[in-house]
Amino acid sequence: MARDTRAQLVSAAARLLDQGGPAAVTLREVGRLAGVSHNAPYKHFADKQDLLAAIASRELTRRSAIMADAGPASPVERLRQIMRGYIAWARAKPARFKLTFGAWTRGNDELGEAAHLSRRRLIDTVAAAQAAGELPAGDPDRLAALFLALAHGAADLALSGHLSAPGKGSADPEDLLDDLIGYLRGNAAPRSGEEFANPMTAPRPA
Amino acid sequence: MARDTRAQLVSAAARLLDQGGPAAVTLREVGRLAGVSHNAPYKHFADKQDLLAAIASRELTRRSAIMADAGPASPVERLRQIMRGYIAWARAKPARFKLTFGAWTRGNDELGEAAHLSRRRLIDTVAAAQAAGELPAGDPDRLAALFLALAHGAADLALSGHLSAPGKGSADPEDLLDDLIGYLRGNAAPRSGEEFANPMTAPRPA
DNA sequence: ACCTGAACACCGTTCAAGT
């Protein structure tokens, strides 16, 4: 019962967040949607910040689960897929995206755990691509951070309309991701027999 | 007198923003700091959103002015300098940085103008680096967007603590910027006599 | 043209009770 109320509160808050941003997440409306009084949330969360943090935590947990669903493609294509998913998420749920990467004054262990799991998945995929000779060698943490920073920045700038000039619509986040992968492939030491032509038709390890 | 009041209101609002984020920018406190009543701002701005937009606009205008001060370094080093300045700005004034790239429902021509000028400066520098053979050829708008997205994403993730794992502090935004430039240099078609060794000692066009 | 003071509706948070 209690756990159910808590989950319903988070769900209601996320819905309000999607509709009108953090300002639309009023504890009164959250309570109403969840069928409780306007200050019942205080029995489950310290304050409004804590409720918002719970949304971010749930979001990160869900995303790390989605990242596990990468298909049987080559490592670098799995990486492209993960990053495209990240960008698509930002476009579909901009308010959740912004919230998740807002500054968290409070520590919130749950949120830190979820973030760590997501990062781990990403780094592993990058390392696999390096091992396959699809990406240049080097610290996989560092290269993963490069990918994440590019995808995050492209998505965030696209949301605020600052990525490309109003007239030209040529620079989509996905395009920039493809560009980066292309440049990095040019720097990778190809393993014997690999050509790096079209990424979609490139040979893949079994 | 009127223009002076307006400027003072923006200045006071920016100060409050730095101290405690958008929530700390209350019209009552803004008025108090500017020496006017708590609703005098409504004679200069349509509402609170409009006042915040004025801060963002002022910020973009200032930044495009700073970008003009690039020294006599080679194009690619000027580009590195511009991007480092961008990252340093985000770190020094995180609230202004976040606000400037928040979603602007209203059009706000002044803000669009300032953004366009900044982008123009960046694209020109990228094009110059391409012409000097320091960066790979291609649409300079697209390559400029790649740099901007990386710097923006790295800075934003660093602010929220999501760039690198809590333990390792090795992935600074500046490091990722240097990494990207390094990878791109590897793909540039060097002009005769240029070696691309240490960027700081690389030959520069007169 | 610019500013003030009072007023309204709304929100986060607290508190004393209730089961």
Next chain:
DNA sequence: ACCTGAACACCGTTCAAGT
């Protein structure tokens, strides 16, 4: 252990006046 209703302080915004 979880929830409710009343209450408080605060904020954005509006309005009727003032110069």
